[in-house]
Amino acid sequence: MLSELLNKDTIQIANEVNNWQDAIRLASLPLLQQHKIEKRYIEAMIHSIEVHGPYAVLTPKVAIPHARPTEGVKELSMSLLSLQNPVQFGPDKPVYLIIVLAAIDDASHLRALVDLTQVLQEPTQIDSIIACQLPEDIVEKIKQYATKERL
Amino acid sequence: MKILVVCGNGLGSSFMMALTVKKALAELGKEAEVTHTDLTTATAEKADVYIGAGDIVDQLDNGMRKIVRIVNMMSIAEIKSKLEPLF
Numbered sequence: 713m714l715s716e717l718l719n720k721d722t723i724q725i726a727n728e729v730n731n732w733q734d735a736i737r738l739a740s741l742p743l744l745q746q747h748k749i750e751k752r753y754i755e756a757m758i759h760s761i762e763v764h765g766p767y768a769v770l771t772p773k774v775a776i777p778h779a780r781p782t783e784g785v786k787e788l789s790m791s792l793l794s795l796q797n798p799v800q801f802g803p804d805k806p807v808y809l810i811i812v813l814a815a816i817d818d819a820s821h822l823r824a825l826v827d828l829t830q831v832l833q834e835p836t837q838i839d840s841i842i843a844c845q846l847p848e849d850i851v852e853k854i855k856q857y858a859t860k861e862r863l
Numbered sequence: 864m865k866i867l868v869v870c871g872n873g874l875g876s877s878f879m880m881a882l883t884v885k886k887a888l889a890e891l892g893k894e895a896e897v898t899h900t901d902l903t904t905a906t907a908e909k910a911d912v913y914i915g916a917g918d919i920v921d922q923l924d925n926g927m928r929k930i931v932r933i934v935n936m937m938s939i940a941e942i943k944s945k946l947e948p949l950f
Contacts, residue, residue, distance in 0.1 A: 770936045833886075833939065
């Protein structure tokens with residue numbers, strides 16, 4: 713489930729980045745360091761956006777970059793980078809939250825994505841995550857939002 | 864009605880958007896078959912409606928398919944307003 717994947721070791725907060733490519737590289741860093749993805753997966757995510765356009769910006773302020781499992785994923789994982797100042801993913805596509813998805817097959821990550829959908833369907837929840845100053849606070853918010861409809 | 868939700872590689876965004884489409888349909892009180900896939904597979908798959916981000920579904924637009932372009936893929940309200948006229 714989502715809060716097992718997004719924890720204090722996979723969540724980062726940064727002031728700003730130079731461009732969306734750097735945003736994806738920085739957001740992916742914990743997964744690279746934990747050997748959950750290979751370096752080529754990061755370039756595959758960037759390539760996917762170059763080819764298909766900024767559709768990874770699923771909802772205003774949030775991008776979910778990802779590529780195919782075969783492009784360098786070793787273990788199902790996710791990471792999150794929260795930016796204090798937005799980075800442009802495309803014309804009029806400012807992004808504050810970059811959530812990297814590394815899936816190993818077509819199915820095992822879907823439970824976490826159900827949770828993530830709960831979090832992202834409410835714009836006020838997105839804003840309150842962006843406002844967090846500590847990764848631990850983001851962990852708590854995600855836990856709270858992801859489970860609220862299942863109670 | 865068969866609604867196909869399309870994204871670049873069929874793994875993440877199309878699944879999350881399909882969940883949102885299902886919620887939108889429930890709120891509209893409408894029934895439809897909702898499946899999700901990647902762009903390449905979508906070109907070979909028959910559906911009554913193809914829905915996704917503009918960047919993606921525009922590539923499916925051959926003048927014959929019914930295409931719905933979504934800006935905010937997590938917005939139940941936007942999806943409802945764009946699907947309702949199709950029923």
